[in-house]
Amino acid sequence: MSAPLLEVNNLAMHFPVREGLLLRARVFNRAVDGVSFSIREGETLGLVGESGCGKSTLGRCVARLYQPTSGSISFNGQDITRMKSSALRPLRQDIQMIFQDPMESLNSRHTVGDILEEPFIVQRLGDRPWRQQRVAQLLNTVGLPARSASRYPFEFSGGQRQRIGIARAIALNPKLVICDEPVSALDVSIQSQILNLLVDLQREFKLSYLFIAHDLAVVKHISDRVAIMYLGKIVETAASEAIYHQAQHPYTRSLIAAIPVPDPHHSVQRQVLRGDVPSPINPPSGCSFHPRCPVAEPRCAQQAPALAERGAGHLAACHLIQSVNSNLSGLTTRG
Numbered sequence: 001m002s003a004p005l006l007e008v009n010n011l012a013m014h015f016p017v018r019e020g021l022l023l024r025a026r027v028f029n030r031a032v033d034g035v036s037f038s039i040r041e042g043e044t045l046g047l048v049g050e051s052g053c054g055k056s057t058l059g060r061c062v063a064r065l066y067q068p069t070s071g072s073i074s075f076n077g078q079d080i081t082r083m084k085s086s087a088l089r090p091l092r093q094d095i096q097m098i099f100q101d102p103m104e105s106l107n108s109r110h111t112v113g114d115i116l117e118e119p120f121i122v123q124r125l126g127d128r129p130w131r132q133q134r135v136a137q138l139l140n141t142v143g144l145p146a147r148s149a150s151r152y153p154f155e156f157s158g159g160q161r162q163r164i165g166i167a168r169a170i171a172l173n174p175k176l177v178i179c180d181e182p183v184s185a186l187d188v189s190i191q192s193q194i195l196n197l198l199v200d201l202q203r204e205f206k207l208s209y210l211f212i213a214h215d216l217a218v219v220k221h222i223s224d225r226v227a228i229m230y231l232g233k234i235v236e237t238a239a240s241e242a243i244y245h246q247a248q249h250p251y252t253r254s255l256i257a258a259i260p261v262p263d264p265h266h267s268v269q270r271q272v273l274r275g276d277v278p279s280p281i282n283p284p285s286g287c288s289f290h291p292r293c294p295v296a297e298p299r300c301a302q303q304a305p306a307l308a309e310r311g312a313g314h315l316a317a318c319h320l321i322q323s324v325n326s327n328l329s330g331l332t333t334r335g
Contacts, residue, residue, distance in 0.1 A: 006075055008074075228252045234317075237316075285302065296320075
């Protein structure tokens with residue numbers, strides 16, 4: 001089996017919280033706290049969790065928009081964790097990002113042609129006629145007419161703006177695209193169009209995706225494997241179908257049970273999680289999920305469980321896997 005395209009080991013991103021007159025960093029926001037995963041060529045890893053769990057921060061660390069606090073990021077066999085900006089520039093061609101809000105990520109003062117031409121200018125690729133031809137090709141690839149190049153982002157709908165963002169992300173023929181909730185700001189009917197476009201582009205250009213979302217139903221449509229994130233840590237990862245039908249972690253099961261079922265005659269037992277998500281500045285001891293877990297035991301508050309293998313390619317971080325399977329068996333029935 002070939003080596004992973006991307007390998008992340010024990011990655012942490014702790015932001016200092018500065019307080020007092022001298023703005024000293026007395027505490028830290030543990031946005032990402034010891035995360036490990038890998039992505040192979042042509043694979044899509046879905047990353048799912050509640051808002052504030054550290055998903056987007058993790059994506060920005062992988063893209064090296066943030067300098068991680070600790071851990072390592074290996075891309076295509078090369079350690080990029082501490083690379084300087086000058087060394088990262090050629091690597092930017094291979095790692096690109098699609099952002100959640102296309103209106104915020106596209107410069108409203110530039111035409112679409114200018115926006116799509118900029119990556120080639122930054123990488124010093126081609127002359128002006130060649131770049132303009134590539135812009136027209138990119139627009140056609142994402143389903144927009146070539147004349148869109150002379151218009152501005154505010155003249156387009158939300159779905160069209162996201163297509164422009166996708167065109168910019170694939171402009172340099174990257175190997176890995178980090179999709180940071182690319183459909184969460186779009187109408188449901190438009191979401192399916194954008195997801196289908198991403199699938200088609202992956203097949204055509206052999207792309208790998210880190211697909212970040214808070215909606216498990218959306219992730220199921222596009223992902224080969226799914227990782228569940230809670231309070232800065234990955235608590236379960238497995239093949240997409242295994243996550244939906246054989247979930248091991250109680251948090252994963254609660255997320256799956258919360259997916260709406262479009263059948264009024266189909267009943268699903270809901271597990272309402274108690275309390276709020278703890279602060280990443282002062283996370284709970286032991287298992288970070290134990291204050292909200294319906295099957296927690298005293299040892300869960302004392303010792304953090306390791307992300308251990310529970311089956312072929314199925315990892316989960318829980319002391320009580322057998323207890324979870326028996327006590328929450330009614331939560332994961334999905335057709």
